[in-house]
Amino acid sequence: MDRKTKEIKESISELLELPKDIVLDLPRITMIGNLQIYIENHKGIIEYSKLRIRINTKNGILRIVGKDLQIKTIITEEIIITGIINQIEFVE
């Protein structure tokens, strides 16, 4: 059932050319080089250390690995992380 609604939503967004992050409630991630990462539409922070940050999102946990990571700003909709970013991955 859940899967079916997701498929429908996806096809609608494709059909109407609506941005997927709004329709599917997915995070929008913007990076500036490897210095800054900007995550919109997150669902909270799970782990935070200088070397690793895990952020909860709609489609899994986003893991950021790097050096001297710092949370520049954190509010309900967005997080800005600065530092030297080496990896980002979605962990199912």
Add this chain to the structure above:
Amino acid sequence: MLIVKLWNFLRGYVVIRIEGLTLEKFINYAIARGIYLWDIVRIDYTTLEAKVGLSGYKELRHIVKRAGCKVKINMKIGYPFFMHKIKARKMLMFGFMIAISLVILTTSFIWDVEVRGTESIPEEKIVKTLYELGLSPGIFKYKLDLASIENQIMIEMEELAWIGIEIRGTKAIVEIVEKVHPPQKIPMEIPCDIIASKNGVIEKIIAKNGDAMVQKGDIVKAGKILISGTVIREGSDPRYVHALGEVFAKTYYEKNDEMSIIKVNKIKTGNRFIKRTVKIGSTQLMLSFGDIPFSNYIVESRKKSLFQWRNIQIPVEIIIDEYYEVIVQRERIDPETVKKALMEKLTVELAKQMPPHITILNQDIKYQEENNIIRAKLTIEALEQIGIQKRINIF
């Protein structure tokens, strides 16, 4: 980002240390409550440092218990805290205010009057008149009515053509332009003499009215009466007439100069030594040390000042002196070339001294050679009108 920082500073914020095991939980609770946290840094496994606004800090109390953390204020930054501190130190604030008002007070007086553009009028006379009109050191500058002072001085001193007073800081700069009087014309009915305006040998004298006092070949000095307006005849009283006539005289112009026949050529070797000096106001600070390692050198100075915005100039500049090592070569020049150059130079200089439109009769140049130096003396003989009118004072 600067605006955000400034806003935060004005609102005031605290740097807090959060200690606990479930710090992520703390952050999540804070977001959920709408507390704005920024610059979150992990210090160690159990400690987090973050910045939070004043109102946000009060809200944090509710979360602390739920997350099981301890919050400590590490630093208080911003305008509200600053003001709070100042309130406790009233005397400091008082002293500060006094200092500022003293500066404002002392800069609202004129401390110096500078006069520019004087030629024949003595500066003291202008300064004295200005003092009388109220522009003097120690006067309150905002009370001065410059336009009326300018008008007043123009009325009082007839020899001025224009005056401009500008107040720059505590200094009043008075710029003046003097009137240039046209040569005095004496009306026909007023008796006058014709006198010599400069030294010369009379060549031709035509007296249309009045008595000629000199003859051709006479040597006259400046100021001597050439055509007299006082006519004395035997058997009658002296008559006074308006002397008229033309007096041509030979006048002499002279000029000396010298030039060496040894020319010194300086050839750069390519070695260079740079000396930098910082100039702040009138104070100079040496940046480079050590003596100039060359015995013969040429200096090239450059100045670098900070950007200039409108008329505001920052009185800080860097002076870069570049010392280039040179080899000195002495070269003997042909004396004839030197003589020619001297002659040209002197002719040009003399021509500047002579009034325009006069006839040059002769020119003579004499050279003298001594110790590799050639001295020259140029004499120009010219024919010109030397008569000028001068009023006769009848008692």
